[in-house]
Amino acid sequence: MSDEQLRGAENPPIRRLAEWDVERLRELAGEQGTPLYVTDTDRVAENCARLRAAFPDADVKYAAKAHTGRAVLETVREAGLDAECASAGEVRRALDAGFPGARVDYTAVNPPARDLDSVVEWWDDHPDITVTVGARDTLDRLAERGYDGRVCVRVNPGVGAGHHEKVRTGAAPKFGVPYDRAAEVVADARDRFEVVGVHAHAGSGIHGEEDLAAHRDLVARMGELAREIGDDELEFVDVGGGFGVPYHEDDPALDLDSVADATREALGDLDATLAVEPGRYVVADAGVLLTRVNTVKPTAETTVAGVDAGMTDLLRPAMYDAYHAIRNLDAGDAGDARETGPVTVAGPICETGDTFCDGRELPLPDRGDLLAVGNAGAYGYEMASTYNSRPRLAEVSLAGDVLRERETLAGVTRLERGGADE
Template identity: 55%
Template sequence: MTDVTASPPVRRLTDWDLPRLESLAAEYETPLYVMDRDRVKENYVRFSSAFPDADVMYAAKAHTGTAVLEAVLEVDGTIECAAWGELQRSIDAGADPNELQYTAVNPPDRDLDYAAELGAENPGLTITIGAVDTLERLADRGYDGRIAIRINPGIGTGHHEKVATGADAKFGIPYERVPEVADRVREEFDLVGIHAHAGSGVLTDDLEDHCEAIERVGEMARRVGDDDLEFVDVGGGYGVPYREDEPPLDLEKTSDMVRDAVGELEAQLKLEPGRYIVADAGLILTEVNTIKEAPDTTVVGVDASLSTLIRPAMFGSYHPMLNVSAPDREPIEATVGGPVCTSADVFAHDRPIAELERGDVLAIGNAGSYGYELANQFHSQPRPAEIALEDGEARVVRRRETLEDVTRLEK
């Protein structure tokens, strides 16, 4: 296992090798995603060490890149998937299908066809259902295997209302209906677990609300008979500090509070961290191309855009930034935006950053989670390349798209 004794609980932009980052930008061009596989492993081991008796599954939707999935598997991690494509990518990366968990959310027929067939060939696969309809559709496909029930605890937590899934009717069986659904599952399938996910981006100050939802999960598990369950899955959502002055998640406190909240269980505890594992393992390098003095700010134009990283436009998310080329220059207040023709294509307003000049390389931090996953081709912009770092070596794990890639599916 990876030794994390010397690994900081959060990696700031200033902890990266800045001259190396500038050389990567020169060699591989920008915008460029950089993922540190060593950091992915450190984060997984640190988190799982805080829950030594639990099954810690990496939530693949945070970053499904093969290099990341392989890194998790290399430190004996398991993987939770939310779509059929994630199941297939995990298997391609070397995961045993019998150890995968598929959390179906309003799954299309294609997804259920794939999952049912995979489960028939690999009876250890677990399918988590959040609607009775999904049970009926699985039965129609001849599936009678392992089922976990996703609970809607009625309590949502996290950094934004769009990720507070625990209070969203889209996710999970309504709380008071769970016992009757559990009875039905036991008649037709193999009920192995109870599952819930309250939200995303949870830091230490959010733990009280987060654990209130977990407490309800533990109560329901005991109500339906946890001595007859294999596991109780309290989901993920554990965050990293995006702002420079925010402290990292206190894992010791988190572990104590989660265990106290879920209570005494015969079943094994499961958790599904995603963001915590990959967020600070990744960043974006982008080149400055335009400096414009405006009446109230200095506008800095870069070649990354909301098609590269959509989180600021989608969630109003804060991402740290650093002038990699000249971090010691006097700071100015800059508004940093990309080439997309919308006012939403802005990474920061009036952010103090060491003065930038055309040709400088700017790093955008904490981009490893839901960064490349949400990258798109808006404005017909090809998606960027992705570089993986490990033991000081760099390799291309995703080549830069070309315009031909953008248009190749058109007729």
């Protein structure tokens, strides 16, 4: 596909929930049961292609935490993005999915000893891995293990952005060395390692003028820092990810090309390559969560649609009050004519926060209706848990391949004495 097409209607910047093939989703739910994640890997590839077209001279890395499933990692690798990993586990999964070490960055945040041990061990076979370090202690701990390889220094830019305070990383003291100490830490690191880059990340879900202004500030600060410490001695300046997607049906899509232009302009002239590391943008609209209504309960204020998916399957609404579009695939524009009214879609978990929406205007549900929850491809399955002894749900590709099997109770209890048999 040419860049022209990638910027046009052939590859639109967002796939809305209404654009998924309802018949196909019904078939998959029928074959696999619910709750079920459906992932369209072609869409993942399209999103990667659009990122590469918007940032043609940059190193585009995929933040693997958004969706670390094998099929997605392989798709991203084939599409030419690198892998940005948040743990030794993610590093291992990226290597196993075929990323060469030179295309793997490990962003080590307060890294557990076991993670450092593993990555240093794998570094023998993959000497081009880059470890991104956000504290001097981490440099010392790497040196103690005999590591003298590629290091990137993570900086706390003092500028945060994102859809919720819990994901505004840039100003949180947890992440990165303070901006005014960054040059000193880089100098120290240069004595002991090969310093290949500097890094900062504003936060997740950048969407809207205020967030974009913060992103530009961060990028400008990183450009200044790189020039101060010698950009000709760096391979890259990584300005993080965070590019948002529209969760509300009528939110506009992010204009990625203008974000890319603004990023380059804010960075200024540099010998080092620009790097970005989006996660959500790659996978959010490539996934839906299918769930079935099992209980309908009219109340004075709302009709409760009790469903078989819960916060254990998609945590974002409970954790961040995140909005996800919901479509009833058996009613309204996708099925029977129905009256609409305020509907509360609630899961089976014993927590008040276990709702996907509260009093949202939707077709009044019937028991057995199939609902689709949109933009579930990013931070969906990866944040799933087994709370309330709920086995994790299954994931299939749009083509029908099982990407992750449905877990069983035996899977949940396999690590405990006297665990269940099935």
